[in-house]
Amino acid sequence: MTGDLLGWWGVPLAVLAGAIRVSTPFLFVSLGECITEKSGRINLGLEGTLVMGAMSGYAISYLTGSPWLGVLAAGCAGAVFGILHAAICSLPRVNDIAVGIALMLFGIGLAFFLGKPFIQPQAPNLPSIPFGNWSDNAQVRDSLRINALFLIGVVLAPLLLWAFRNTRWGLIVRTVGDSADAALALGYAINRVRMFSTAAGGFLAGIGGSFLSLSYPGSWSEGLSSGQGITAVALVIFARWNPMLCFWASLLFGGAAALGPALQSVGITSGYYLFNAAPYALTLLIMILTCSRDRTLAGAPGELGVTR
Amino acid sequence: MEASPLKVDDASAHWQDILRSGAEAVAVPLLAILAALVVFGIFVTLAGVNPFDTYQLMYAGAFGSWFSWQNTLTRAAPLILTALCCALPAQLGMVVIGGEGALVLGGLAAAAIAATMPDAAPLVVQIAMIIAAMIAGAAWIALAGGLRHWRGVNETISSLLLVYIAIAVFNHLVEGALRDPASLNKPSTPHIGDANMLTAIPGTDIHWGLAYGVIACVLAYILIYRTTFGFGMRVAGGNVKAARMVGLPVGKLVLVACGLAGACAGLAGMVEVAAVHGKANASLVVGYGYTGILVAFLARHNPLAIIPVAILLGGIGASGGLLQRRLGLPDATVLVLQGMIFIAILTSEVLYGRIPWLKRRPA
Numbered sequence: 309m310t311g312d313l314l315g316w317w318g319v320p321l322a323v324l325a326g327a328i329r330v331s332t333p334f335l336f337v338s339l340g341e342c343i344t345e346k347s348g349r350i351n352l353g354l355e356g357t358l359v360m361g362a363m364s365g366y367a368i369s370y371l372t373g374s375p376w377l378g379v380l381a382a383g384c385a386g387a388v389f390g391i392l393h394a395a396i397c398s399l400p401r402v403n404d405i406a407v408g409i410a411l412m413l414f415g416i417g418l419a420f421f422l423g424k425p426f427i428q429p430q431a432p433n434l435p436s437i438p439f440g441n442w443s444d445n446a447q448v449r450d451s452l453r454i455n456a457l458f459l460i461g462v463v464l465a466p467l468l469l470w471a472f473r474n475t476r477w478g479l480i481v482r483t484v485g486d487s488a489d490a491a492l493a494l495g496y497a498i499n500r501v502r503m504f505s506t507a508a509g510g511f512l513a514g515i516g517g518s519f520l521s522l523s524y525p526g527s528w529s530e531g532l533s534s535g536q537g538i539t540a541v542a543l544v545i546f547a548r549w550n551p552m553l554c555f556w557a558s559l560l561f562g563g564a565a566a567l568g569p570a571l572q573s574v575g576i577t578s579g580y581y582l583f584n585a586a587p588y589a590l591t592l593l594i595m596i597l598t599c600s601r602d603r604t605l606a607g608a609p610g611e612l613g614v615t616r
Numbered sequence: 617m618e619a620s621p622l623k624v625d626d627a628s629a630h631w632q633d634i635l636r637s638g639a640e641a642v643a644v645p646l647l648a649i650l651a652a653l654v655v656f657g658i659f660v661t662l663a664g665v666n667p668f669d670t671y672q673l674m675y676a677g678a679f680g681s682w683f684s685w686q687n688t689l690t691r692a693a694p695l696i697l698t699a700l701c702c703a704l705p706a707q708l709g710m711v712v713i714g715g716e717g718a719l720v721l722g723g724l725a726a727a728a729i730a731a732t733m734p735d736a737a738p739l740v741v742q743i744a745m746i747i748a749a750m751i752a753g754a755a756w757i758a759l760a761g762g763l764r765h766w767r768g769v770n771e772t773i774s775s776l777l778l779v780y781i782a783i784a785v786f787n788h789l790v791e792g793a794l795r796d797p798a799s800l801n802k803p804s805t806p807h808i809g810d811a812n813m814l815t816a817i818p819g820t821d822i823h824w825g826l827a828y829g830v831i832a833c834v835l836a837y838i839l840i841y842r843t844t845f846g847f848g849m850r851v852a853g854g855n856v857k858a859a860r861m862v863g864l865p866v867g868k869l870v871l872v873a874c875g876l877a878g879a880c881a882g883l884a885g886m887v888e889v890a891a892v893h894g895k896a897n898a899s900l901v902v903g904y905g906y907t908g909i910l911v912a913f914l915a916r917h918n919p920l921a922i923i924p925v926a927i928l929l930g931g932i933g934a935s936g937g938l939l940q941r942r943l944g945l946p947d948a949t950v951l952v953l954q955g956m957i958f959i960a961i962l963t964s965e966v967l968y969g970r971i972p973w974l975k976r977r978p979a
Contacts, residue, residue: 414955
């Protein structure tokens, strides 16, 4: 183990590794929210969905011994929350942002309630693929242990982009999101399309949550997600509702989130808490730079309340 | 044949309408809460607990005795103030959910200013703490308002992001520059001093923070419904384009409303520091800001309705410990109930104007 101490070179390496490791929940939640927002609705409840997914994924993984069943359960729990959001929002005069806040609080409360017995036991985690085994440097090997879920996300992003552009379903979702009137005229059931889109969004957000409890940090606790879900929702605006940009933005945010721990590992501990705020500050900064009062954002779905 | 509209006594019809909408404003939320209680009852039954025992205990823990009433009212004080943080911008049609951040920074500012004036008279310290807390909170939420106005950044998302930034700043300062070296396991700012603590209302254990909250609600009510400024807020909340066209200073309305909102939440932080903890530490970050959002929505953003709703939710919160001790339910039980109430309230929006016996007859 000659190169165990990479010293300062460890920082960019740790940030890169952190970007890959931490970005997965951002990636899944933002891809999910991308689908939902493309259909013209915003679901702020994904923070609650993320926590709920983390809890149910961990619980099922513990009870069945299979982490992949846990991922599936997390996705289903997320889909149920998405359907709930869509069903309430389809009622007249109900504000989707407010329902999102309500579901965020409810999801977090429910996850803490049901997840209480699972704080102590250890559930089997998701497997990682060791891409770094060519190196005899432990730090490099450790950094390149990439989780399978991340790779699924990597495939999912371009797939979604392609689907939005080239499939009938993608076109329907975009039409409903851009102009409900046009979609009505074409004979599409707007509420049903939004129901599917929000359910799909919830499914992906739930999977993103299961990554938190089943891979990194890899156990269930009540402090598991502090705003990653909501950051991912904001990230979709930054990514201009483009799934591929969601992927790059997630990497950027993952890297920002990994900066604090990376610096701490080389002995810089002052400002540790401020570095913890880096992803949130970065999101806010990017929103400030990219939003504008006077023009609609390029690529924004026309029916989306949040940009009007 | 129906009565001709000409024969209707206009004055009496007007009063009937007010009565009807008043009855509706009470009946619809009550129905929603009832529905939430039924669903919650099913939920605890599934968790293996008798729902009637649960409700009985909740009542006992919240309103069953003078002791529990005092506990409830003490918890209601910060909720009233954080609810105003959501309700004031709501007049302008804004959904601000970042009260928690303003509360945390307000509490920190109050504790910090008290530490700089060890020899001042308690009254002076108190006033300094109030001012510092309100300025800190006001700046935080006005930032979200300003970003909305100048840059079109959605205030719901920005105010929530600001919560996490506020908590990071809070931790940074409490662990660093403002830390009392004597606080070992749980970093805190120095104690503000017993003489500087907010006292209890005579004859009770309830601190004066409750009075601050009630006064703030009354002032907010007057501001919204009895001043030109408030009228402007409501016009802009109804239709921003119309407000701009008649020349209302929308930017100023947004900034002032958000500033006042943040000042209220900051004051809530001061109340918690000065009346409960005596110092700023992690005990401040317990979610009063988020429960305040629920209170504001339940009260339909009416400052006077906030008071009873905050007491109701303060009671639910106060009963949480009892549920944990007696029935072995997790402490998140009250969060689940609060979430159910919130969802039911938003869903009940649909009922307004649709309850048959409260329906306005066609004239």
